Amino acid sequence: GAGVSQTPSNKVTEKGKYVELRCDPISGHTALYWYRQSLGQGPEFLIYFQGTGAADDSGLPNDRFFAVRPEGSVSTLKIQRTERGDSAVYLCASSLKGRNDNEQFFGPGTRLTVL
């Protein structure tokens, strides 16, 4: 079956611009996660959705970052006034229920480059 998909695969933008990154989770998965991975490091948690609501957004670095999941399926990570330090691979994952799930299924990521 289809896995988690993310678009675009690559995004190059200029400092100060606004970007949106999209995640399509596995159908039927109620839990959705965003992580950010800087070069040479492991992924870092950003935000977790259970259904339509953000159950935990404690990993978002500042208020320039925002994510939505209006219908409980597709999610969009939004970054305002991008900075060079935002350059990273943004990973999305989904799981069946969230809590007590053993496995999170990851997408291939969106590589964001801020010039």
Place this chain on the structure above:
Amino acid sequence: DAKTTQPPSMDCAEGRAANLPCNHSTISGNEYVYWYRQIHSQGPQYIIHGLKNNETNEMASLIITEDRKSSTLILPHATLRDTAVYYCIVRVLRSNDYKLSFGAGTTVTVRA
């Protein structure tokens, strides 16, 4: 604070077993050991997890020491496609725990 310690890199020969160590000396009684791997340009992929018994699945085996302070992931017959970064993660499997806390992992290179 890092909950796990892994060697930064290791090589292994194709067709041989690859033994990946992980130290988790501060692990709590209700924390599980999880392994994920990340092949270049892909997202992480779940491999296996365990609490205190050894576990085996179609991908790998997980050996956890009796005191649970360390574990070893075993890839029984490594192939070139097993070249990846392998992450050892400790995690409580409970209702309000869902984050995966990745460290830097071990970069495993399988050589022909």
